[in-house]
Amino acid sequence: MSQSARKKEYEIAIIGQPNVGKSTLFNILTGRRAHVANWPGVTVEVHEGETEFDGYRIKLVDLPGIYGFSTLSLEERIARNYILSGRPDAVIVLVDSLNPERTMYLAIQALEMTGKIVIGFTKSDAAHAHGIHINYDLISKRLGVPVVPVSAATLRGVRSLLRAALDVARGKAGRKKPLRIDYGELEPHVSSIESILREFEERLEYPIRWMALRLLEGDDDLYKYVKGVCGETVAEEIQRIREEVRKIFHRDPAELLARKRFEYLRKILGDAIVRLEIKKGRFEGFTKLFYRPFIGPVLSIAILLGMFMIAFTINTGFPLNILLDSLGMHGAASAVEEYSIGGLMEKLFSWISNWIINTFGESWLTDLIANGIISGVGSVLIFLPLIMIVSLFLAILEDSGIAPRMAVSLHGPLSKIGVSGHAIFPMTMSLGCNVPAILATRAIPSRSERLRLMITLPFIPCQARLVVILAFASSLISGYGALLVVLGYVVAFLAFALVNKVLYMLEKRKTGRKEPELVLELPPIHRPLGRVIWWHVWDSSKHFLKKAGTIIFALSIILWFMINVSPSLTLTDNPAESIAAGFAHFLSPIVYPIGISPDKAWIVAFALLVGFIAKEAVIETLTILTGTASAQQALFLLGLTVPQLASLTVFIVLYVPCIATLAVIYSESRSIKHTLATIALMLGIAYIAMLITYGLSLIL
Amino acid sequence: MGLTPGVVVDVVMNIGRGPIIIRVMGVEIALGRGIARRIIVEPIST
Helix, strand or coil, X not given: CCHHHHCCEEEEEEEECCCCCHHHHHHHHHCCCCCCCCCCCCCCCCEEEEEEECCEEEEEEECCCCCCCCCCCHHHHHHHHXXXXXXXXXXXXXXXXXXXXXXXXXXXXXXXXXXCEEXXXXXXXXXXXXXXXXXXXHHHHHHCCXXXXXXXXXXXXXXXXXXXXXXXXXXXXXXXXXXXXXXXXXXXXXXXXXXXXXXXXXHCCCCHHHHHHHHHHCCHHHHHHHHHHHCHHHHHHHHHHHHHHHHHHCCCHHHHHHHHHHXXXXXXXXXXXXXXXXXXXXXXXXXXXXXXXCHHHHHHHHHHHHHHHHHHHHHHCCCHHHHHHHCCCHHHHHHHHHCCHHHHHHHHHHHHHHHHHHHHCCCHHHHHHHHHHHHHHHHHHCCHHHHHHHHHHHHHHHHHCHHHHHHHHHHHHHHCCCCCHHHHHHHHHHHHCHHHHHHHHHHCCCHHHHHHHHHHHHHCCCHHHHHHHHHHHHCCCHHHHHHHHHHHHHHHHHHHHHHHHHHHHHHHHHHCCCCCCCEEEECCCCCCCHHHHXXXXXXXHHHHXXXXXHHHXXXXXXXXXXXXXXXXXXXXXCHHHCHHHHHHHHHHHHHHHHCCCHHHHHHHHHHHHHHCCCCCHHHHHHHHHHCCCCHHHHHHHHCCCHHHHXXXXXXXXXXXXXXXXXHHHHHHHCCHHHHHHHHHHHHHHHHHHHHHHHHHXXXX | CCCXXXXXXXXXXXXXXXXXXXXXXXXXXXXXXXXXXXXXXXXXXX
C-alpha cells in the first residue's frame, strides 16, 4: 500500500443495514439525488457518485442495504464480493445510533473481512432525543478503527466521516489486519480449518481466518471455490469438521458463530452505551391506533382520501368545484377550476401554441410543433404538479414513519385479494398516474406479487381518466353526472380487486404458496426532514418526466402524422381522410354492440385509439372530429344515450393502459409477455364490463 | 432483522388476525402471521 499513499483518487464504499440512513447520507456526500425510502432494502442497484475532499477525488460506492453477510442473498453477495475484491480503499459501515446493538452486527462481520473500515453512527442527533448516549472513542479504541457520529438532519459529522475514511484509505488509520473475535469453545475447530487452508495460502485470494469462519458457517459459494483450488479431499475434510461441530454442540454452526458475534458485540458496546429513560414517544398512542383491527384501516384510508382530495383540488379543481357548484356558488366553482394548476398550465400551453403559429405563420411544421408536440408533451406535463403533490404527501408519510404503519393496518384487508400491505402505496399513486405507481412497486419484496400488481394497477383510474369521466359526466344532468363518476371508480376498483384475486388464486394453485406475507420494519415516528422529502419529490418527478416525456414526445409526432397525413401520403386538413381514420373505420365494429351507429362509431373508435397514447386526449379528439368546441357539444352531436355514455365511460376507464404506462411495465418487468398480457387482459375485461354496463343500464 | 436465537422479543400488539407487531432490540417490526408462526418463542417473566 506504499504507492497508494501518493494516490490522489480513492474509492470508498458505504454499507449499512436497511433503514440506518445510508441512502440519505450517500446523497449528502455526493449531492446525487438517489431515492431515499423507509422501506427496508429499497436500494437494489448499486449507486456511484463522486466528491472532492481535501484535494482528493473520492469515488463513493453505495452498496445495497444488507443485514449481514450470512444468508448470501443477491445483495449480500454483491457487497461481499466487492469488499473482498480489494477495490475499495476504505469501507464506511453505517450503524444506527438508535439501534447500535443490532445494526453493528454488519460492522463486525465487515471487520472480519478487512481492517480498512470506518464506522459511522447515523442519526446521532436523534439518539440524544431518545436518551441514548454513545461513547464513540471507547468503541473506536476497542475495535481499532475510527468511529464517527453523523447526522443527516444537521449535517454534523459528515466532513469528519469523509476525513476518517480518507485516513483509512491512505493507511493512516484503521486496522492493519482484520478483526479477530475469540470464538471460545469453537476456536479449536476454526483453527483446524485454518491450518488446512494455510497449506494453500499462496493460491487462496481471501484472508484465511475469514475463510475458515465462513466455511464453518456453511458458505456454499466459498466451499465450491475451495474445492476448486485445494481439491476434493480438502473440501471433504472441512465438511467433516463442520459436521463434527454440529454433533458436539447440537446446533447449526452458523447459529453458534452468530451467537458468538452478538456476545462479542455486547462486550464491545456494553458500557460504551448509556441509555437514559427513553421517553415514551409522543406519538405512541397515535401509532398504536394503526395496529387496531377496524380503526387502523379506516384511519389509513381516511388519510389517503384526504390527501387525494387536496391534491385533486389543487390540480383540477375537482371535487371542490362540484361541491361549490351544488351549493349554488357557480362563480367560485369555475374560479377554482380556472385557477387550478391544471387549468393554468393548459392556458400556458395553448398560449405557447398560439404564439408559435402567430409568429412563424401557419405551415405544416408550425402545426406539428404547436398542435402535435406542444399539446402532446403539454398533456403529460399537466400531470407533473399532481405527481409532485402526491409524492410530497407520500414522502411525508414515509419519512415520518407513518407509511409503514399504514401498510400494516391495511395488510389484513388487502391480503384478501392476494396482495400484502405494501401494495397500498402503488395503489394510491395509481390514482394520480400509473407510471410512478408501477415504479413504486419496486418496494414490494415478493416478485410474484409485484408482477401481479404491475398487470392490475393500470385498472385504477389515473387523473387522465378522471378528466375523461368528468367530461362525460358534465354532459349529463348533475345527479347522473355524479353517479357516473362514482360508477367509473367503483367498476375500476372492482376490476382491480377481482383480477388480483383471480391471478392470486391461479398462482396459489400452481405453486401452493400461502397468504401474502408482510415483514416490515417500523422506524420510530419522527418529524419528516425537508431535505429527504425534496429528494423523494424530485426523484419521482424526474422518473416521470424522463420515462413518460421521451415516449410521449415521439408518439405525439407519430400521432400528428397519422391524423394529418392521408393514406396516399399527402397532407390533409380533414382528419376523416387521414391514416388514423382508416384504422378507426376498421376498429369501429367494437362499439356496435352498444348501439352506436356505424357513421358515428368510427369517431368513437378514433378517440379510443388516441386514448391509447394519452387518455385525456379522448375528449380533445372527440371535439376535433365533431368540429365542436366542448365535450358536451361533441357528445350531444354524437347523440349518445345515457346507457351508451355509461358503458363507454366504463370501457375508457378499463380498456388499456396508456403507452407511457406500458413502456414502464415493460422496462420494469423486462417481459414482452407480461406487457402484452396486460393489454389483452385489460381489453377483454373492459369489453365485458362495457357490455354488462350497457345491458344493466338499459334494464334500469 | 435482529431475530437471532436467544434474542428477547416484546410483543407490542397482537390483535385478531392482523400482523403481529414485535419489538426487537428497540425496533418495531410487523410480521405476517405465516412468518410469525415459524418463529419459536418461550415466555420469560417481565
